Amino acid sequence: MTTNVGSLGDLQRAFQDYLLVTNDALQSAVRDTRKADRVTLLDVYRDGYALRLIEVLTNDYPGLMAMAGPADFDHVARAYIAAHPSRHPSVRWFGAGLADFMAKTAPYDKAPAAVEMARFEWALGEAFDSADVTPIAADVLLGLPPEAWETLAFAALSSLHRCTFAFEVAQAWQRRDEVEPGNLEVSRSDEPVTWAIWRPERMTSFRSLEPDEAAMLDALVAGRCFPELCETVASFTGDDQAPARAAWLLRTWVEGGMIASFEH
Numbered sequence: 683m684t685t686n687v688g689s690l691g692d693l694q695r696a697f698q699d700y701l702l703v704t705n706d707a708l709q710s711a712v713r714d715t716r717k718a719d720r721v722t723l724l725d726v727y728r729d730g731y732a733l734r735l736i737e738v739l740t741n742d743y744p745g746l747m748a749m750a751g752p753a754d755f756d757h758v759a760r761a762y763i764a765a766h767p768s769r770h771p772s773v774r775w776f777g778a779g780l781a782d783f784m785a786k787t788a789p790y791d792k793a794p795a796a797v798e799m800a801r802f803e804w805a806l807g808e809a810f811d812s813a814d815v816t817p818i819a820a821d822v823l824l825g826l827p828p829e830a831w832e833t834l835a836f837a838a839l840s841s842l843h844r845c846t847f848a849f850e851v852a853q854a855w856q857r858r859d860e861v862e863p864g865n866l867e868v869s870r871s872d873e874p875v876t877w878a879i880w881r882p883e884r885m886t887s888f889r890s891l892e893p894d895e896a897a898m899l900d901a902l903v904a905g906r907c908f909p910e911l912c913e914t915v916a917s918f919t920g921d922d923q924a925p926a927r928a929a930w931l932l933r934t935w936v937e938g939g940m941i942a943s944f945e946h
Contacts, residue, residue, distance in 0.1 A: 751864025
């Protein structure tokens with residue numbers, strides 16, 4: 683290399699700019715060889731950078747790959763890389779903005795099912811990488827005195843995500859390995875459905891929620907006490923059935939490992 687780029691720090695910044703923003707100023711610091719010119723030599727690194735990030739996105743979004751196929755996935759991945767160069771020390775978080783990018787960028791914004799698949803898959807990954815928390819056991823609640831339930835409030839696992847989808851992305855995701863890439867079909871739901879995504883132990887779990895369950899779970903996450911949870915359910919079921927329904931839902935969440943702690 684020649685030395686007209688300046689210090690080592692200047693050279694490193696110029697190399698980063700070449701990879702991230704297609705700044706060709708670095709070319710003057712590189713010499714041609716007998717086997718290849720400077721542009722070809724530098725493009726090895728530029729292409730390698732993109733290919734590594736595409737590999738990361740492929741691992742993070744297998745459902746999206748199954749929907750789009752290799753060519754279309756490569757297209758959206760390269761567009762995302764150009765718009766959002768990697769800034770985090772770990773590539774694990776590089777794909778965090780993909781769903782938002784697709785939702786706001788043509789032509790990907792014309793594929794809402796694909797956007798929802800990306801949101802679902804990122805929520806799965808976030809839940810899996812969340813901090814380890816041991817859920818409470820049902821027998822702990824059963825041992826509480828009756829008066830404790832008047833002020834009893836709960837904290838959900840930090841891994842818990844609630845997502846509402848207009849398409850059956852969760853059902854389609856489970857079929858992702860059964861079809862050739864590009865052939866995964868995702869149907870629209872009759873109405874939007876809220877899903878809970880969480881990691882109670884080593885495996886991420888997810889399931890759909892009934893409307894009253896989704897509302898009660900939102901109230902629980904907001905710190906509402908058990909009588910207020912019952913009031914939330916009562917708007918769906920009526921006052922007579924609300925306590926039994928709320929208790930049943932709470933037990934379902936505890937047994938499913940969704941609740942981290944409680945206080946009263």
